[in-house]
Amino acid sequence: MKSLIVAGLLAAAAVSSPAVAQEPVIAAQNADQLFTSPDAKLNANKQVVYRIMRDLLDAGQWDRASELLSDEYIQHNPNAKSGRDAVVYYFTQVLKVQPRPIPEKLNMKVVAVMAEGDLVTVLYPRTVKDASAPGGSYSTTWFDTWRIKDGKAVEHWDPALMNEAPDLR
Structure with a gap:
């Protein structure tokens, strides 16, 4: 009976404890290779997303946004409005x-x-400060998904919260 009580207490403690990532999220050795596909249409869509990430997000060349984002670009991130001009402004x-x-x-x-x-999703490793452990952090995953039409992104999703812009570089 005593062992059942101890087992129950351990199970309760495990359920009430905060979740802890057991393995860190690890990036691929060669990210560029991930943006190809033997399927011509999927390859073209991946290449649009590659350029969005490299030219716009990585290099900040937002003057090139018209090459990669449609005028009516739909934004599901709560921090930026829809429309290419609104995203560039953000x-x-x-x-x-x-x-x-x-x-x-x-x-x-x-x-x-x-x-x-017409969808391309990119997963990134993300390190987040742990509010419950001052000075600590944990590993998790961020994602971006784009819908591509006629060689441009027309819609975007990510898990952003209000006033959150993670640095994924």
Whole structure:
């Protein structure tokens, strides 16, 4: 009977304890390779997303946004309004992103890239400060999904919360 009580207490403690990641999220060795596919349409869509990440997000070359984002770009991140001009404003005026040279290879760490139909999803490793452990942090995953039409992104999703702009570089 005593062992049942101890087992019950241990189970209760495990359920009430905060979740702890058991394994860190690890980036792929060569992120650029993840943006290819033997399927021509999926490859083209992955290449649009690759350029969004490299040219816009990594290099901050938002003057090139018209090459990669549609005018009516639908934004599901709660911090930026829909429309290409609104997204460019968010990155250049709100976040104050300054343009840098476009890198030869993507600098951002990427775990995986998945493409299906007109959607491309990119997974990134993310380190987050642990509010319950001062000075501590934990590993988790961020994602971005874009819908591609006629060679441009027309819609975007991510798990952002209000006033949150994670640094994924």
